Amino acid sequence: MRGFTLCLLCLSTSILFFSKPSISASDTLTTTQSLKTNETLLSPNGIFQLSFFSFNNFTWYLGIRYTIDHKKTVVWVANRNTPIQNFNAFLKLTDAGKLIIIDQSQKTIWASNQRTKNATFNNPILQLLDSGNLVVKESNENDPTKFIWQSFDYPTDTLLPGMKLGWNFDTNTETFINSWKVTDQDPSFGDISFKMDYHGLPEIFLLDKGRRIYRSGPWNGKRFSGVPEMQPVTDSIKFNFVENEHEVFYTFSIGNESLFSRLSVNSLGKLQRLTWIQSGQLWSTFWYAPKDQCDNYRECGPYGICDTNASPVCQCVKGFRPKNHQAWNLRDGSDGCVRNNELDCGSDRFLKLVNVKLPETSSVFVNRSMSVFECGEFCKRNCSCTGYANIEIVDGGSGCVMWLDELIDIRLYPSGGQDLFVRLSASDVEEDEARESSDHKTAKAIGIMVGGAAIIFLIIGICFLWRKKKLQCLFKMKSEKRAASLERSQDLLMTEGVFTSNREQSGENNLDDLELPFFDFNTITLATNNFSEENKLGQGGFGIVYKGRLIEGQEIAVKRLSKNSGQGVDEFKNEVKLIVKLQHRNLVRLLGCSIQIDEKMLVYEYLENRSLDAILFNKTKRALLDWQRRFKIICGIARGLLYLHQDSRFRIIHRDLKASNILLDKEMNPKISDFGMARIFGTDQTEANTVRVVGTYGYMSPEYAMDGIFSVKSDVFSFGVLVMEIISGKKNRGFYSANKELNLLGHGWNLWTEGKALELIDSSIDNSYSQSEVLRCIQVGLLCVQERAEDRPTMSSVVLMLSSETATITQPKNPGFCLGSNPIETDSSSSKQEESCTVNQVTVTMLDGR
Incomplete structure (x- = not known):
């Protein structure tokens, strides 16, 4: 019967397709059966299913999917590189234990790899297990080592429990x-x-x-x-x-x-x-x-240690110095570090680093029987050895791993790392020990001085109490003066803005304490060709941005603050202080600053494609942004904002997130810029109130525009506006549809409720986009611009929704509409004007002055 069936398969696939029994509830397929495109194999407990699936009803794949979620997440695909072009295809198991997918023209679309060639089996079957493993085996065989074939040997993008990742x-x-x-x-x-x-x-x-x-x-x-x-x-x-x-x-x-x-x-x-x-x-x-930045491979180069709690994140191992000082000062540590003193094999010492990620181990000496002491002695005798460590940390440590080359990709952890011993010259160790001894003596001397001072103050205190009644009147007068002085100081703190008012909360030092290179004014003048008009990149509310080139050849962007701009010393200090502490691939990198009399300038990395708005809202350039690039930009902005809100050492609210503050590098990777209006929050702080509303109308959340209340949800609202603008290629401010009362958010909301959301997509984008991906982005954008701040998602949820096709996304509620009184975009942080802000038919008029 089996041979006759095979003949029928060779002669007429269609006969076989229509005559074989349906497999819809079983976990097993035999050689006399086939699995058609409308049929399913189900694992015994119904956790996984094997079936054909399609994203567009034109190309089909055979895959294993979870049944627990409604999207049926795909964990394995058989024909991932050879999609089926028609619906009439089926899966067949041959007598040789081989799986094949055949289309209606009898063409083999895909076949499983067989490690046993030209073999025949008594009764092979195909079975889907509850582990998600699809196996071919003899019908009575349950030993996994004797399976004829299994999908676990050929993973796609997912590793399931029990799958192996490695080498046989x-x-x-x-x-x-x-x-x-x-x-x-x-x-x-x-x-x-x-x-x-x-x-x-x-x-x-x-x-x-x-x-x-x-x-x-x-x-x-x-x-x-x-x-x-x-x-x-x-x-x-x-x-x-x-x-x-x-x-x-x-x-x-x-x-x-x-x-x-x-x-x-x-x-x-x-x-x-x-x-x-x-x-x-x-x-x-x-x-x-x-x-984070320290997860990037070779972030700090050879003998560099990456520490996210340091600023900058790259530090040299003791006894080493930066190889390229200029790049190091500009926070590029990829060249790593070099030794201060040459090694002398016979007298070298070892420096112990604790809680580190071990350097790269692709070319190391390994001995699992050595103790760490034996490993150290062996390393010391080998003049080529640069460092050593235990292989395992259990039971006090065991085994020996020894490096014979540069130590690359070391990272420091607050806890949970390993001990690493780095070879240094004796002079480097002695200098370090001498420094520690000197510090100890200094600390001891300071202790004696403090003790003596305490005694002196005690004596003075006794004298003071003795004369208290005699000086009571004078003391009262001085107290009143001191209180008045304190009140004036508090008023000053309130008017000085972010940099001063948050200093105590954030625990930061003064601007002078920041490790940031300062550029000479003449250097900047030379780099920008005396701030020539042809070097001008753009102009914002706080001044002009120029392109420049340093003598070394590095291209830079210089933000020259206008002398009468709204951004004074406070905002300047704030921007420097914030950016110098931030390290993320989706945030613009600050290289340095320049202060000279009334000139204040910030020097940034130069980004070739300038700002997002210059491309997105330009009719001739916006075609450069295909859907994949737009989606990449949306995800990049989301990750950068998540870092500011959650993953950086401070919780930072940007307060002026908009298309012109998103810069694009040569690969169209987005970077958030302009932190002049940003605020630092405490770890337990959720919102704050301001008497001066700053930002850009069209991007401001209703609660911020109307009441001055801002929080992470204010930034989420601005991000949602950006998403809608990136998808549509239209500005939220100045957008007018047939209904003159609607802005872009209202227009997008109407299209969503009418089931026509795809009409929002920019006409300059070709048809290569994924409809599900676009709809997901629109839904996320609408969730972010909901009227009530508490309804909006956090950025961690936004990143999850954007990056996972299986994430459940709630339905959005109506957005908060915030419209200016005229269609011309105006930065409220740099102008004085009257605006009307409308939130669901409630109108308030605000006069904002800097």
Whole structure:
């Protein structure tokens, strides 16, 4: 019968297609059955399903999907690079245990890889397990090591519990995960992959087109050295790493059957662990990388230590100095550090660094039987050894890893890192010890002086009490004067603005204490060709921005504050103070400043494509922004804003987020700029009130424009306006539709409620966009501009909704409409004018003056 069926398959695929029984509730497929495009295999407990799916009803894929969420998240795709072009296709299992997908023209679209060639089996079956593993096996075989084929050996973009990521040395095969070409749209091979390098001491790298952008660090017995937060939890996620002569791999398991977790890479360059939140019916980001500047591979170069709690983040190991001082001063530490003194093998010493991510271990010496003491002695005798450490940290530490080259990609953690011993010349260690001894003596002397001073003050106090009655009248008079002086000081603090009023709260030093290069005025004049008109990049409310080139060849952007601009010393100090502390790829980088008499200038990195508004609202240029670039810009702005609100050392409210304050580099990556109006919040502070409303009408939230109340939700509103503008290519201010009462937000809201939201998309964008992606962005944008601040999402939720196709997104409520009285965009932070602000038919008139 089996042979007859095969003949029928060869002669007429269509006969087989219509005659075989339907598989809709089973977990098993036999050689006499086929799985059609409208049929499903379901795992025994109904956790996973195997079925054909499509994003556009034109191209079809066979994949394994979760059934727990309504979007049926895809975790594995068979024919990811060879989509089916018609609906009439089916999956077949051959007698040789091979899976094939055949279309209606009898063409084989995809076939499974077989490690056993020309083999035949008694009764092979295809089964979908509750682990998400699709296996081909003999019908009575349950030993996983004897499976004929399994999907776990061929992951796509997702690592499920029980999957291995690594190498099998017996078969010389590698297992890794690779992103989709376009998240939520195209499952073919993308640019981002997560692969293990087994050379030296194995670790896993995140790669972008083969270029390393993040590494996990080596396994230390408990976790990866570069993931200190990777702590196993009872009945939750458990991590495992295996290395022997046959294989090396990483895997994880789930102790609680009701918990679902997966590790995936997306096309945006993110590695993320997602867990299913049953109560919220959504996938939540449990962990992700890279998450900050120090996660970037080789951020501080050889012998540099990256520390997110330092400013700048790159520091040299003691005994080393920056290799390129100029680049280092400009906060580019990629060239790393060099030794202060040459090594002398016989007398060298070792410096102990604690709580660090071990340097890259691809080419190191490894001995698992040595103790750390033996490792140190062995390293000391080997003049090529530059550092050493334990391999594992459990039970006091064991094993020896020894570096014979530069130490690259070291990172300092507050806790949870490892000990690393770095080779230094004896003179460097002696200088350090002498300095510590001197500091100890100084501290002791200061202690004696403080003690003596305390005695003196005690004597003075006694004398003061003795004469208290005699001087009471004079003391009362001085107290009154002091109170009046304090009141005047408080008034001054209130008028000085952000820089002064937040100094005590933020714990920051004076401007003079900031580690920021100061440029000579003549240097800036020369770089900008004496501020020539042809070097002018643009002009805002606070002055003109010029393009410049330093003598070394570096291009810069100079913000020259107008002498009569609204941004005085306070805003200038505020902008310097804020930006110098911020380190994120989606924030503009401040290189330095210049202060001379009445001239105040900020020197930024130069971004080739200037500001977003110059392209987005330009009829001839906006075609440069296809949908993928616009989506990338939206996500980049969101990540930058999330960093300001949550991930930076301070909670920062921008207060003037708009298209002209988004700069684009040569690859159209967005960077948030202009922090002159920003405010620092305390960690427990949620909102504040101001008597001076600053910002740009059209981007201001209703509660801020009307009542002066601002919070992170004010920035979220501005971000929502930006999203709607990026999608439509139209400004919120000055937008007029057939209904003259509506601005862009109102127009977008009407289209959404009428089910016509796609009509909002810019006509200059071709049809290559993903409709689901555009609709998701519009929905997120409308959520951000809701009238009530408490209804708006946080930026962490926004980033999750934008980056995950499986995140559940609530329906938006009506937006807050904020309109100026005329269609010409005016920056309220730099002008004096009368405006009307309308919020759902309630109108208030404000006179704003700087």
